[in-house]
Amino acid sequence: MLFILAWRNIWRNKKRSAIIIAAITAGLSCGLFASAVMYGMYESLINSTIDRELGHIQIHSLKFEDEKILSDTIPEFKSVLNEIKLLPEISGLSSRVIIEGMCSSPTSSSGVRIAGINPEEESKVTTIRNLIIEGNYFNTDLSPEVVIGKKLAEKLDVKLKSKIVLSFQDFEGNIVYAAFRVAGIYRTESSLFDQSVIFVNQNELYGLLNSKEFSHEIVLRLNSFEQVDSVFTKLSKQFPMLSVKDWKLLAPEIKIYYEILDIQLYFFMGIILFALLFGITNTMLMSVIERIREIGILIALGMKRSKIFLMIIIETIALSLVGGFAGLIVGVIIIGIVGSTGINLSAFTEGLSQFSIATVLYPVLPLSFYPVITLMIIFSAIIAAIYPAIKAIKLKPATAIRTY
Amino acid sequence: MKLIELTEVSKIYDETIVPVRAVDNVNLQIDKGEFTAIVGPSGSGKTTLLNLIGGLDKPTAGKIFVDGTDISTYKEDELINFRLHHIGFVFQAYNLIPVFTAKENVEFIMLLQNISRDEREKRAIDFLDAVGLKDRINNFPTELSGGQQQRVAVARALASTPSFVLADEPTANLDSVSAESLLDLMEELNFKHNMTFIFSTHDEKVIRRAHRIIQLRDGKIEKDITSKSNYPINS
Numbered sequence: 001m002l003f004i005l006a007w008r009n010i011w012r013n014k015k016r017s018a019i020i021i022a023a024i025t026a027g028l029s030c031g032l033f034a035s036a037v038m039y040g041m042y043e044s045l046i047n048s049t050i051d052r053e054l055g056h057i058q059i060h061s062l063k064f065e066d067e068k069i070l071s072d073t074i075p076e077f078k079s080v081l082n083e084i085k086l087l088p089e090i091s092g093l094s095s096r097v098i099i100e101g102m103c104s105s106p107t108s109s110s111g112v113r114i115a116g117i118n119p120e121e122e123s124k125v126t127t128i129r130n131l132i133i134e135g136n137y138f139n140t141d142l143s144p145e146v147v148i149g150k151k152l153a154e155k156l157d158v159k160l161k162s163k164i165v166l167s168f169q170d171f172e173g174n175i176v177y178a179a180f181r182v183a184g185i186y187r188t189e190s191s192l193f194d195q196s197v198i199f200v201n202q203n204e205l206y207g208l209l210n211s212k213e214f215s216h217e218i219v220l221r222l223n224s225f226e227q228v229d230s231v232f233t234k235l236s237k238q239f240p241m242l243s244v245k246d247w248k249l250l251a252p253e254i255k256i257y258y259e260i261l262d263i264q265l266y267f268f269m270g271i272i273l274f275a276l277l278f279g280i281t282n283t284m285l286m287s288v289i290e291r292i293r294e295i296g297i298l299i300a301l302g303m304k305r306s307k308i309f310l311m312i313i314i315e316t317i318a319l320s321l322v323g324g325f326a327g328l329i330v331g332v333i334i335i336g337i338v339g340s341t342g343i344n345l346s347a348f349t350e351g352l353s354q355f356s357i358a359t360v361l362y363p364v365l366p367l368s369f370y371p372v373i374t375l376m377i378i379f380s381a382i383i384a385a386i387y388p389a390i391k392a393i394k395l396k397p398a399t400a401i402r403t404y
Numbered sequence: 405m406k407l408i409e410l411t412e413v414s415k416i417y418d419e420t421i422v423p424v425r426a427v428d429n430v431n432l433q434i435d436k437g438e439f440t441a442i443v444g445p446s447g448s449g450k451t452t453l454l455n456l457i458g459g460l461d462k463p464t465a466g467k468i469f470v471d472g473t474d475i476s477t478y479k480e481d482e483l484i485n486f487r488l489h490h491i492g493f494v495f496q497a498y499n500l501i502p503v504f505t506a507k508e509n510v511e512f513i514m515l516l517q518n519i520s521r522d523e524r525e526k527r528a529i530d531f532l533d534a535v536g537l538k539d540r541i542n543n544f545p546t547e548l549s550g551g552q553q554q555r556v557a558v559a560r561a562l563a564s565t566p567s568f569v570l571a572d573e574p575t576a577n578l579d580s581v582s583a584e585s586l587l588d589l590m591e592e593l594n595f596k597h598n599m600t601f602i603f604s605t606h607d608e609k610v611i612r613r614a615h616r617i618i619q620l621r622d623g624k625i626e627k628d629i630t631s632k633s634n635y636p637i638n639s
Contacts, residue, residue: 001508001511001512001515002515004504005501005503005504005512008503008504009503012502012503294501294502297493297495297499298501299484300458300460300487300493300495301487301488301493301513301516301560301564302484302485302487302488302489302513302516302517302564303484303488303516304481304484304485304516305480305481307516397460398455398460398461401460401499402451
């Protein structure tokens with residue numbers, strides 16, 4: 001009955017309640033949308049990093065992690081590959097040769113990471129094949145082929161079919177020079193990656209190094225993102241003498257961002273609710289002041305002050321939750337609509353590429369966000385209700401019942 | 405049977421600045437079943453006296469006994485509990501909870517007394533029936549006339565099964581027909597159920613019907629008139 005009383009009290013002054021509910025709805029839905037945009041940016045950052053280079057999990061030799069020396073290869077990598085292939089969660093598996101070297105054109109040169117890949121295998125793990133903007137992803141009549149990023153092409157001032165020279169150390173420490181032809185130019189969301197990573201067929205590298213097949217890096221792509229933790233645990237146990245890392249360990253800066261993002265967003269929503277809190281307090285205070293006589297009568301009749309306090313708290317929570325739920329629904333609808341169409345940020349391509357963020361942004365919020373927001377609304381309502389509730393319980397019934 | 409006893413009760417406001425003796429050394433006894441009106445000009449102390457008897461205020465000096473218990477020493481929480489279980493209040497008009505129906509208004513006081521839902525509903529309907537409003541139980545106060553609202557207030561006061569009913573100017577906002585009708589009801593309840601009614605009033609209609617009239621002036625009892633002929637037969 002106390003809940004009925006509180007609920008009906010809210011609607012006594014419909015206009016006033018509607019105004020504060022509208023304020024909560026607008027504040028919350030805008031806050032949710034802004035959070036979803038931030039979350040979408042973060043997802044874009046993770047996805048582009050995973051899709052572009054990391055994959056879900058990578059395996060290296062223990063020493064390669066530290067120094068990335070050519071000789072720090074994965075021991076018996078083929079048997080490792082065969083074992084991993086047996087896992088049902090695997091959707092793509094690529095073995096890479098990674099060499100730090102130089103890339104020179106007639107006009108310029110630049111330090112690069114040379115990724116020796118099997119193009120077919122690699123295309124099942126990363127999306128470079130789909131990001132080719134000029135030329136082809138290998139399989140041209142040019143030989144030997146190299147696929148480079150747009151930014152590097154601009155820096156070296158080279159075009160398709162241009163010749164570039166790669167130089168790097170072989171196993172003995174001698175410098176190897178080799179001319180390659182640009183078969184394809186890609187562009188990812190990261191200008192840094194585009195400038196510093198080039199792809200060649202790993203067989204070319206084996207030939208140049210006069211070596212048998214070897215691997216520095218095994219990259220796995222799984223059927224779904226949710227499988228990462230379980231497969232990572234499984235592989236870590238299966239290959240204790242190798243370095244097994246999931247994307248969070250491979251890109252710790254993203255992991256840190258991931259960890260603080262939720263806190264950032266909750267803090268952001270907290271600021272919005274804090275601002276709304278004053279409006280709610282004002283509304284409830286007016287409501288209490290208008291009902292001094294009525295509250296006085298309730299106390300006179302024998303309603304305990306703790307119940308009066310509770311009644312004001314319930315009224316405030318109910319008022320806030322009506323606005324809160326309306327805000328959540330409006331927010332979810334906006335996020336749903338914009339999340340399916342995306343926000344085209346192509347006008348800011350240059351700036352976004354510095355941060356590896358896609359030019360079409362899809363706002364998204366994890367479901368776990370909503371119950372926390374609901375709790376935050378309730379918490380804010382309780383805080384907002386305290387002053388009006390104290391005002392109510394301090395009323396003296398003898399004088400309050402004669403207030404008109 | 406002695407129901408209420410005031411012994412040398414005083415209430416002084418603004419003690420530190422200009423003391424106002426709203427109730428000044430009053431000795432009073434009210435028995436079970438009385439139908440008593442406290443009268444007097446404005447500022448004579450009627451409301452203060454009623455507040456003291458009703459546990460809405462505490463005396464500066466003296467003792468107030470209700471059913472043999474001294475309530476003048478009660479703390480705030482004890483007074484709330486005392487009011488809930490011992491006193492039925494009927495204030496001036498507009499004292500119902502506007503967002504509750506007539507039935508809910510009557511039920512609410514029983515909810516505060518932790519009476520079960522079924523019992524509450526049954527008693528609320530019975531009391532509203534007793535005050536002649538059985539067909540208006542689901543009406544909100546705004547849908548009832550002033551007289552009907554006061555009848556609901558009487559039903560609410562009785563629903564808590566109080567020791568006595570305090571009515572502060574209950575007819576002040578009613579037209580003469582509604583006022584007479586309300587007084588008929590109260591008189592009947594007094595007569596049939598021996599319910600004690602104590603009024604604070606200016607209203608001639610109430611004064612005319614009262615069986616005892618306590619007249620105050622400057623916080624003191626000026627006259628205490630008992631009209632034996634008006635007493636109910638079973639008193």
